[in-house]
Amino acid sequence: MLSILPIVSSSSHSHPVGDDESIFHHSHSSGTQPFLLAQASPTERRDDPNIQSIAASFHAFHPLVQTRADNNFLYVESNSMPEHPMMVGITAWQQQVPLPQPYTGDNAWRIPLAPKPAANPLSAKSNFFRGAIALAANGVPIFNPIKNDGKTDTFLAGELDEYGGHSGRADDYHYHIAPLHLQETLGKSLPVAYALDGYPIYGLEEPDGSKVEKLDAFNGHIGPDGDYHYHATKTYPYLNGGFHGEVENRDGQVHPQPRAKGVRPYTRPLRRAKIIAWEEPNxxxxxxxxxxNRKSHFVNYTLLDNGSVRFDFVDAQGNTTTETYDGKSVRGGGSREERNNGRNRDRQDRRPRDELERQRADSSDRGPRGPDPNDPNRKPWIEAHAAEVDADKDGEVSRPELIAEIAKTLQTMDTNSDKSISKEEAQARGNRLPMAGFVKGHFDELDKNSDTKISSKELSDSFLRMYDRQGQKKRK
Ligand SMILES: [Zn+2]
Ligand SMILES: [Zn+2]
Incomplete structure (x- = not known):
């Protein structure tokens, strides 16, 4: 088995994997279902050629990575501490460090042995900002390249080391892009990772070395062997950009999945720090x-036999501050009050976030930070464009001014002079009329009789109704 640090498991800092940059701190300890382990017949399962093939990538990193299987899943155990140097090259650092994680037993990773295409494939552009979306062959989880603010590309933001990884809030090391460096061990014929829906992720070429043909929106396609798989890319989405296969989306992450465990309170970003070296002295x-500020500092830390971690922080003058964390009490770090605040906020934030996630799940592929139709700050169209429509600049949009604007819009957008605006005409670029964006964005709503054309009447009815509704509130 793994030589894993027995991090105190009764920790009050129990994080779901993926809590890393989250402003939300969940601690729903009941979230992990008990896994059905295949202790009855592990050996016969191990001989199954399908399992053999899926486990091949992970076997290349034995004994760092261990596998077992039942009828449904390959279970992958690791402590998420890869053999390569970590953290070097990070220029946006939250002061977290890599600590071994207990991804073992019923907290192991699971890869479906028989992935099924999903009826409604979910995009990672609008879902799964928390938690892992894939598992690298060396047992390191891979998170969404977009972090949980829904917009920041961790790679472009300088948050990742030269291997595409960093540590999250529980001091849990993970990648955010495809770990192509693993091909030094794996070659090109084996996947570098598996998405959590069970489909493999290959490198920049096909397993037989041939060029990759067209990929779908999730970086996947049916490969030369007739099976679906994903590919790594050097730009977004870097790996699976969503799930072609079935996964359960619960609370914004793939469920179930292992939980990371931290031993100390969250640390804060350290601006202008740049990590330049990683060593394992013992x-x-x-x-x-x-x-x-051009001066070297060090964080030296040691995993102690009792499960605690001792940190020695060495400043530019060579002064050392020592802090030891056992995961139960906090010495020298952030205050208890701060931790409690975080947990209280979690409880309050749980519900709105669930709703947000549901919204995101409903809008299939909106992308990061799409416009939110429920945003209370969004102004009615009339108000937002009043200055442009107010021809005589008296500070009010009059009904005749609006009617004139409708006429002008129709005249300008109706390029084939059929007294209506077709979808093509609505989407044509280059006109800056105040109504053009609205017409383009609300074509189907404006086209009341669904004849794929907005007639003069349909256009004026809608805008005048909006105008009158506004007027009931404030206009004369
Ligand atoms: Zn991260
Ligand atoms: Zn392919």
């Missing part, structure tokens, strides 16, 4: 060197 002992 077994269970690590050193991160970073520069701040």
């Amino acid at each position: 077994e269970q002992s690590y050193s991160i060197e970073y520069t701040l």
